[in-house]
Amino acid sequence: MHMKDKKLFSLLLAAIFIILSWLFRFFDYKVVANMLMLASAAVSGYNILKSALLSLKYKIISINLLVSIAAAGAIIIGEYWEAAAVTFLFSLGSFLESYTLKKTRNALKYLIDMAPKIAHVMKDGIVVDVPAEDVKVKDIVAVKPGEKIPVDGFVVKGNASVNQSSITGESMPVDVSVGSFVYSGTINENGYIEVETVNSGEDTTFSKILYLVEEAQGEKAPTQKFIEKFSKYYTPSVIIASIITFLIKRDLMMALTFLVIACPGALVISTPISVVSAIGNAARHGVIIKGGEYLENLGKVNIIAFDKTGTLTEGKPFVVNVISAGANxxxxxxxxxxxxxxxxxxxxxxxxxxxxxxxxxxxxxxxxxxxxxxxxxxxxxxxxxxxxxxxxxxxxxxxxxxxxxxxxxxxxxxxxxx
Structure with missing residues (x-):
């Protein structure tokens, strides 16, 4: 079973146990209800404990350790519902993070799939199909109507109407002829052209945009950096504070309760999920955001100025009006x-x-x-x-x-x- 499927299965099983527990509690079967709560905590907490122990192996006190101790403490003091709730909600957050990352990777895959795979290279008057990344500078590439242009270069023969929206954001197809510069990843909507290659493979404008998207997903926003630094010190601080509480008050329940309510799982995972999903979703819709910092700064923007008329369109031309000068x-x-x-x-x-x-x-x-x-x-x-x-x-x-x-x-x- 795939890792994501295992997470989903354990999450659903834990949810079923919680629902059944509430039903048994309603009919006053508290022992059975408590056992189901324990089962839910065990199912959803298994991966959390495993991750916590793995982190300890590398001398890292992670948020997973805090959740594990909090869940164990809740069980010790008889708060089985708290143990189930803490582990279930943290597991749910982890699953949503994995799901969001998958969606983001799919958005990036969509961009990668937009890149042309084959180029029609002219060699001694014969057209030879080669992988787009193998095209060399100065090679002449033929592009037929409806095909994606596989390289950056200058048109040396023919005329065409090229949809450049994926690169320039230009709303209308651009008419190109001999001497015009065309970009990899754009679409030849009408006409036949031959292009002399200037850039190919990883050097094309389209490939550089892909690199920017990948780099942006790894770049951390200021809030994300703060949260990571916060969680690094917060977890051991909470554990130490809990121990001090026990030593002063000699009240185990108070110390364990402190641990339970101090779990900041949602706070720690919320920022990276938000940043990654936003950048991925924007990329899927043709908007390139250079990183989390710029995404975060957008929240402070009050006015956006666009530099030319016609940029904000529906993506295709349509007739607005017809003016007849001396004709019906x-x-x-x-x-x-x-x-x-x-x-x-x-x-x-x-x-x-x-x-x-x-x-x-x-x-x-x-x-x-x-x-x-x-x-x-x-x-x-x-x-x-x-x-x-x-x-x-x-x-x-x-x-x-x-x-x-x-x-x-x-x-x-x-x-x-x-």
Whole structure:
């Protein structure tokens, strides 16, 4: 049985014993109830005692030792419920810590799985698939539509639309062409490119981000450092104080009670669990926190300033408004949808989703103008859907559109002209 499964099994068994004990106590079977409480304390306290003895072997007085002595003391003075409660709650905290760490490791594994495994390397005009970490600097890597880019480097051939949100946080896919720099771990959403490798394997930007996350999980927050230092001195202090109490008062029950109520198990394990789970959960959602110190400082922040417009988005483009300059709005949407439905560009998908109820025209001579948009003929007339560069390169005057933008204060990314 796996260690985590053993912890869960002993925890459930201890909980069952506690529940049964309360039922027997309700029916006035105190002897049976006490035996069940003892059984619960034994089941949940076994690993605690084992860990305490192991720590003593290396001359470390751990919090597990304090819990073990407290539980034993509770049994001696006949407080079986206290013994069961102390060991059960401490075991529950330990299990939750293990569970949280597992979830955090899964978040890190999710990031690792995002890293490309295979690269299509061009060698003497032939494409050879090799492990991404084996790609060498200056190697030319081919990246097809829908694939992750396996290296950092410059585009030497082709055009594409790349989703760089995992690296730069850029909300919109970025159009890249010859000379553009691309990052490992980003996704080629549309187009074919060849990339000359600058960094590969552990030297890529994506790998460095992974390293930061791993390092952040090991970095301790100021509170965590304080708690660890606190527990180091607190445990022996409590044991000594308990002994002094017994020597002065000659009251064993008082000394053992002092031990029981002085167990700070939740305090000791709460901070590391909080820090590790927060960093792991943030990483899973694409937010990199450099360590516990920075996480703790976030609690003191009153205002957050973001450095550019468009950073906070839903992660995909969508149509906000349609401005028609000298054309019927519905007709404009039908033309745009008829052309964009043949394109795989993210903006094309946003337009077709917005005009989902519109019918489409038959399109002839359809063509993708990479990095600019699309064009095609509808009923003998040529139409262009794309950015300002596409319009300018085809001699189309879009001053009327700019005038509408200025009047309405709208920033436009796509034009549709015929």
């Amino acid at each position: 709005r519905n007709e404009l949407l039908k033309i745009a949808k008829s052309l964009e439905i043949k394109s795989e560009h993210p903006i094309a998908k946003a337009i077709t989703s917005y005009s989902i109820d519109e019918e489409i025209f038959d399109v002839d001579d359809f063509a993708v103008v990479t990095g600019e948009g699309v064009k095609g003929k509808i009923n003998g007339d040529t139409y262009y859907v794309g950015n300002r560069k596409l319009m300018a390169n085809n001699g189309i005057d879009i001053d009327c559109v700019r005038l509408h933008e200025k009047r309405r204060g709208i920033r436009q990314n796509t034009c549709c002209c015929g």
